[in-house]
Ligand code: AMP
């Protein structure tokens with residue numbers, strides 16, 4: 605990522621800024637960690653980073669008001685435990701910064717209904733119920749675009765499942781720049797998806813992504829799972845009767861095996877082929893315990909820190925307060941410019 609170089613036709617000349625968010629809708633799992641959190645930690649040393657806990661996105665489906673603040677604190681604690689440093693990166697809850705909702709409305713008037721109706725995540729989440737889900741769930745990707753653009757973020761580290769939402773954010777940014785004749789006002793944000801952990805699958809079904817909302821807890825490794833539980837879940841993970849293969853082609857028809865090899869590679873920061881070179885010809889009776897040991901050793905310090913933060917909510921709240929102030933400070937002048945560009949009275 606070079607300074608001032610955002611590809612694909614953007615005229616944006618501003619500095620690079622990284623933005624990402626996670627929903628406070630339950631404990632984080634290994635997919636969130638490898639797909640997004642580890643990238644947050646890597647990026648904070650080189651770039652200005654803004655990491656949000658997207659509580660406004662969470663309430664697109666009903667959240668118990670008694671639990672929401674605690675869930676938000678939990679995600680913040682997970683950011684901190686994974687190594688996001690509040691002296692380097694900004695960490696804050698979305699609902700604390702008014703720019704998100706305000707810009708989401710403006711961008712609702714820029715985005716087209718046809719664009720939103722193509723969003724596969726909405727179709728998956730709404731299922732047959734699409735008439736009865738909230739309007740917020742439908743408009744969710746516009747709020748996501750607002751999150752990013754309220755900070756003029758140029759780069760967005762996310763897992764593979766967010767690719768389509770990021771494309772929409774780029775389309776909305778481009779249309780705003782065109783409609784109001786302000787070339788290069790918004791950057792066209794680039795997703796940072798590549799990497800070994802971009803799509804971690806369920807341990808029970810290699811064709812389904814690992815997800816907070818899967819009813820089977822055995823389908824995922826939570827960052828808060830005990831070492832015993834982690835070992836048990838990997839032991840029970842679905843595989844086939846074969847051995848670990850020696851080449852990548854053979855992984856293509858064995859999604860569960862591919863997933864476990866991918867998890868090993870992401871945790872050890874190796875390539876899939878490196879892992880095959882080490883375990884080719886071995887049975888899963890050998891590979892699974894090795895993977896469990898690796899995961900336990902990797903997650904042990906994180907889950908210890910996570911529990912420390914959860915025991916000291918006041919410390920987390922201080923980080924969130926400080927982050928909210930900084931996020932408001934960055935987004936305020938950008939919102940002032942947007943109101944001027946759109947021609948609102950008083951702007
Ligand atoms: P969410 O839990 O939906 O708020 O997702 C937070 C972040 O984790 C997003 O960047 C997702 O793309 C990423 N993520 C979620 N599930 C997975 C998965 N199974 N594999 C890789 N990344 C994931």
Ligand code: TRP
Nearest residue numbers: 623624625626658661748751760
């Ligand atoms: N939609 C994202 C998810 O479910 C979360 C999110 C909301 C996000 N706003 C964002 C991610 C802005 C990146 C940038 O994972």
